[in-house]
Amino acid sequence: MPELPEVQTVVNHIRPMIIGKRLTTIRPIWEKTLHNFNVEDIDRIKPNNQIIDVYRRAKFIIIKLMDHIIAIHLRMTGKLYVSEKKIDPKYATAVLEFEDKGSLIFEDVRKFGRIYLYDDMKIIDSRHGPEPLDKNFTVELFKNMIKRRNRNIKALLLDQSFLSGLGNIYVDESLWKSGIHPNSNSSSIPQKKVSMLHRNIQSILNDAIVKKGTTIIDFSVNGRSGEYANDLNVYGRNERSCFKCDLKVIKLKVAGRGTYVCTKCQKRYK
Numbered sequence: 001m002p003e004l005p006e007v008q009t010v011v012n013h014i015r016p017m018i019i020g021k022r023l024t025t026i027r028p029i030w031e032k033t034l035h036n037f038n039v040e041d042i043d044r045i046k047p048n049n050q051i052i053d054v055y056r057r058a059k060f061i062i063i064k065l066m067d068h069i070i071a072i073h074l075r076m077t078g079k080l081y082v083s084e085k086k087i088d089p090k091y092a093t094a095v096l097e098f099e100d101k102g103s104l105i106f107e108d109v110r111k112f113g114r115i116y117l118y119d120d121m122k123i124i125d126s127r128h129g130p131e132p133l134d135k136n137f138t139v140e141l142f143k144n145m146i147k148r149r150n151r152n153i154k155a156l157l158l159d160q161s162f163l164s165g166l167g168n169i170y171v172d173e174s175l176w177k178s179g180i181h182p183n184s185n186s187s188s189i190p191q192k193k194v195s196m197l198h199r200n201i202q203s204i205l206n207d208a209i210v211k212k213g214t215t216i217i218d219f220s221v222n223g224r225s226g227e228y229a230n231d232l233n234v235y236g237r238n239e240r241s242c243f244k245c246d247l248k249v250i251k252l253k254v255a256g257r258g259t260y261v262c263t264k265c266q267k268r269y270k
């Protein structure tokens with residue numbers, strides 16, 4: 001599933017191509033894709049249909065119009081890319097059409113991806129924690145957030161209402177780099193380790209954005225993506241030697257997710 005770096009990669013790619021364009025309609029191919037609106041609602045906002053910004057919030061791609069926002073969640077297999085072709089691709093579930101030529105194709109093999117229409121960001125903001133790369137996400141804030149919770153650290157980091165944007169891959173990488181076992185209790189982790197975790201979450205996400213994510217997001221013919229896969233330290237490395245020690249990385253189930261851990265380098269704080 002795309003996480004913060006993958007979603008940011010999509011935003012960085014489509015932003016210059018669609019900003020300033022006028023959205024004429026959102027045509028559903030798989031009806032459920034339009035989650036809380038229909039085509040008539042788009043007709044109604046047409047006088048103010050110019051795209052004035054495109055950005056990421058949590059794992060959502062936000063397309064900002066003058067008086068509304070369109071939020072797109074890729075879920076498992078969603079892909080979003082600009083196309084000038086007239087024929088809908090095989091797995092397209094919705095097409096965002098522009099006044100001039102071209103459209104934004106939402107392609108989704110497993111059809112879990114959704115598009116939302118809201119007046120503003122209130123609903124999304126109310127359901128999501130801080131952005132880990134925001135300057136307001138300070139180490140002091142993170143220490144307070146962790147201290148107030150008494151919960152499995154991996155489950156907590158995956159919880160979008162606690163912190164936005166992280167998923168299975170980047171949580172495992174951040175915990176390994178910080179020497180924290182994913183089954184640790186959040187409130188028992190020493191302050192020093194929490195600071196380290198804060199720093200590592202930010203550096204790993206920033207590095208992954210530069211490498212255009214870990215998973216291949218095949219959104220354009222020329223766009224290379226997924227190069228962070230070569231930089232993974234623990235995720236997907238079960239039965240292979242840890243990069244810090246010689247012990248083999250094992251795979252556990254934590255918070256219902258396949259989790260990679262080195263039991264020698266990652267201490268469990270109970």
Ligand SMILES: [Zn+2]
Pocket residue numbers: 242243244245246247262263264265266
């Ligand atoms: Zn190790």
